[in-house]
Amino acid sequence: QKEVEQNSGPLSVPEGAIASLNCTYSDRGSQSFFWYRQYSGKSPELIMFIYSNGDKEDGRFTAQLNKASQYVSLLIRDSQPSDSATYLCAVRGNDMRFGAGTRLTVKP
């Protein structure tokens, strides 16, 4: 079992729709949870981090954390073609573990 699992996608949504990206993790002692966006050929950039159960909103992005279910998600509202990228979930326990990423395509 991988420590951080994501659906590889591709996930395709129309412009203006809500994109929902999911991530599960195996280490119950994990403390912090991160979402990174990575455009093709570029390095990852941090979108959001969340520590506590519940929702955290930042503009069009909402991160959701459920530690009991070991589940973290990212919602992107009003998706734009510029949101097309690979989204990496990262989980911090004793170190930082990344998922393999979900490729998102937003179609105009």
Next chain:
Amino acid sequence: EAGVVQSPRYKIIEKKQPVAFWCNPISGHNTLYWYLQNLGQGPELLIRYENEEAVDDSQLPKDRFSAERLKGVDSTLKIQPAELGDSAVYLCASSLQGSYNEQFFGPGTRLTVL
């Protein structure tokens, strides 16, 4: 503010040759990370420095990989000898001391081993 700088951006070498990558973190960032990213995978931590001390190198293949951060600023990652399976992107990141909260990644070095 300048971001994380890495060089070279691309490197092509033959197997069994040595190779070195250089990273200059964001000014004031005491924590420096080296990651390896294979195509279609997320970054995998190789080593983390707090100032000049390597605090986590458990994932670094020490038979062929070495790293240093002598003055607590710049860092060099070396592979000797390189193998075909080492072809990947090597990412350097930095953050404020003791914090994984906001890692800033450099552009990476794409290594191809022939």
